[in-house]
Amino acid sequence: xxxxxxxxxxxxxxxxxxxxxAPLKRRDETLxxxxxxxxxxxxxxxxxxxxxxxxxxxxxxxVTVVPAxxxxxxxxxxxxxxxxxxxxxxxxxxxxxxxxxxELIVVAAANLELGLLARxxxxxxxxxxSTLKPLDSIRWALGVTAEQLVVLDIQQLLMDExxxxxxxxxx
Amino acid sequence: MTDVTxxxxxxxxxxxxxxxxxxxxxxxxxxxxxxAFVPALVFSLMFISxxxxxxxxxxIALIAGWVFGAIVHGMNSRRLERTLDDYVEVVERIAEGDLxxxxxxxxxxxxxRDNLVVVxxxxxxxxxxxxxxxxxxxxxxAMQRLDTDTQAILDATARQIAMxxxxxxxxxxxxxxxxxxxxxxxxxxxxxxxxxxTAQVSVDISRSGTDAVSETISGMSLIRRRVEDIADNILxxxxxxxxxxxxxxTVNNLADQSRMLALNASVEAARAGEEGKGFAVVAxxxxxxxxxxxxxxxxxxEILGEIQRATNAAVMxxxxxxxxxxxxxxxxxxxxxxxxxxxxxxxxxxxxxMQIAASTRQQTIGMDQLTxxxxxxxxxTTETVSSTMQVEASIQRLRDxxxxxxxxxxxxxI
Numbered sequence: 001x002x003x004x005x006x007x008x009x010x011x012x013x014x015x016x017x018x019x020x021x022a023p024l025k026r027r028d029e030t031l032x033x034x035x036x037x038x039x040x041x042x043x044x045x046x047x048x049x050x051x052x053x054x055x056x057x058x059x060x061x062x063v064t065v066v067p068a069x070x071x072x073x074x075x076x077x078x079x080x081x082x083x084x085x086x087x088x089x090x091x092x093x094x095x096x097x098x099x100x101x102x103e104l105i106v107v108a109a110a111n112l113e114l115g116l117l118a119r120x121x122x123x124x125x126x127x128x129x130s131t132l133k134p135l136d137s138i139r140w141a142l143g144v145t146a147e148q149l150v151v152l153d154i155q156q157l158l159m160d161e162x163x164x165x166x167x168x169x170x171x
Numbered sequence: 172m173t174d175v176t177x178x179x180x181x182x183x184x185x186x187x188x189x190x191x192x193x194x195x196x197x198x199x200x201x202x203x204x205x206x207a208f209v210p211a212l213v214f215s216l217m218f219i220s221x222x223x224x225x226x227x228x229x230x231i232a233l234i235a236g237w238v239f240g241a242i243v244h245g246m247n248s249r250r251l252e253r254t255l256d257d258y259v260e261v262v263e264r265i266a267e268g269d270l271x272x273x274x275x276x277x278x279x280x281x282x283x284r285d286n287l288v289v290v291x292x293x294x295x296x297x298x299x300x301x302x303x304x305x306x307x308x309x310x311x312x313a314m315q316r317l318d319t320d321t322q323a324i325l326d327a328t329a330r331q332i333a334m335x336x337x338x339x340x341x342x343x344x345x346x347x348x349x350x351x352x353x354x355x356x357x358x359x360x361x362x363x364x365x366x367x368x369t370a371q372v373s374v375d376i377s378r379s380g381t382d383a384v385s386e387t388i389s390g391m392s393l394i395r396r397r398v399e400d401i402a403d404n405i406l407x408x409x410x411x412x413x414x415x416x417x418x419x420x421t422v423n424n425l426a427d428q429s430r431m432l433a434l435n436a437s438v439e440a441a442r443a444g445e446e447g448k449g450f451a452v453v454a455x456x457x458x459x460x461x462x463x464x465x466x467x468x469x470x471x472x473e474i475l476g477e478i479q480r481a482t483n484a485a486v487m488x489x490x491x492x493x494x495x496x497x498x499x500x501x502x503x504x505x506x507x508x509x510x511x512x513x514x515x516x517x518x519x520x521x522x523x524x525m526q527i528a529a530s531t532r533q534q535t536i537g538m539d540q541l542t543x544x545x546x547x548x549x550x551x552t553t554e555t556v557s558s559t560m561q562v563e564a565s566i567q568r569l570r571d572x573x574x575x576x577x578x579x580x581x582x583x584x585i
Contacts, residue, residue, distance in 0.1 A: 036441040038437075057431055059431060103431075124440075
């Protein structure tokens, strides 16, 4: 454990040193098209959301199940007196459900506040727009990086008509 | 009486005849005296073993002289003369040893003094002969009895000597046996002594064994207490690890919350743009700390799990240990009882061996006394043999004397 620990700490220190050393130059160069995202894991995927849309990150409180809603709505939670709907992206994207999801990312866009289920919120990182490979078929994704990080377009996602209960599609 | 008879005979005879008659009277007197002493002479003949014949012959000569006197005295009558001649013949044959002969009583007129004398003489001679014959017969019978008795005595002594010899052999054999038994008894005494010593050593050893068992018992009790203490301590440890687990859960929760706060801070810093960069670094540091904290709690949790498994195993082991100690204590108690029993038995054996040693020593003394007694018996037997042989020799000499008497008697016809 000692050797492993040492190696890991050394690695960490090296990464940190690189982080401290590198970004300044890169930011200077790529500041214009850089996208700062909050990354999180859910199911088999790693997603990223623009920090501009993120209101808060927290552990998942007790979820109150709401009847007669689509399956991707887990229910509602009470955050400091504010009722927030909880959206399960695996159900929304027709992916296998993630039973270990225990964290919540509150996002806001298009006058809508929504909680996204996450198994583990990882990091805030900067992604250059130029490195994103666009996914034409999917509207609510800005693109995917070389590291298979799917950067979500929260604006588009929250405007999806399926999310609006009682909207034209439902009835 | 002799004097009176002589004076009576002297009166009617002429000078020569008177002299002859006087001699005859004297002879008569002497012969009467001799006749009176004949029993005495015959008895002395019995005990004096030689010269029987030689004494008898003069005696008979005396009697013949006397008869001759009587013949002379009765010369007046031819019949008296013839009678006397017959008498001389008969007496001569008697002198040769034939005691069976007797004088014929003469058909003489006893009114005459001479005839009366002759008749009395014949009667007396016949009486004497009867007595002599009875005497010799008695002597012969006595000699026969003597022969039989001495023979019996000789047989008895021979048997006695044979038995004494046999006794001597038996005593010698017995002495040898007693010596052997004594050697065996001595060996037994030595063995019993060594057994007693060995048993004493065993008693000491068993005593130290008993001590060791009591020490083991107290040691077992100590172990039992220690094991119980260990079990208690492990239980306390188990409770503590559980508490630590709870604390770790709390710490983990705190770490999660810290990470969330840091993530929120990072998000805020990112949204703040250039102005939030410094804050973003701080937030990242906080998040790293929270991650490390979480990793550490995971490790602690793993270690705690191991500790809990170990304590559970330890609890079970101490339980088994205390059971083992119980069993051990039971076994040690049993062993202690066995050793105590053994010690008692050995002590009894030692006592018995010592008693055996003592009694065998006494036996040795008894054997020595027996050997002494055997020696005395042997000595007595030897003496018995020698004295019996002396008796045998004496008896033999007695028989020789009796044989001489017998040969003398055999010359007589009864």
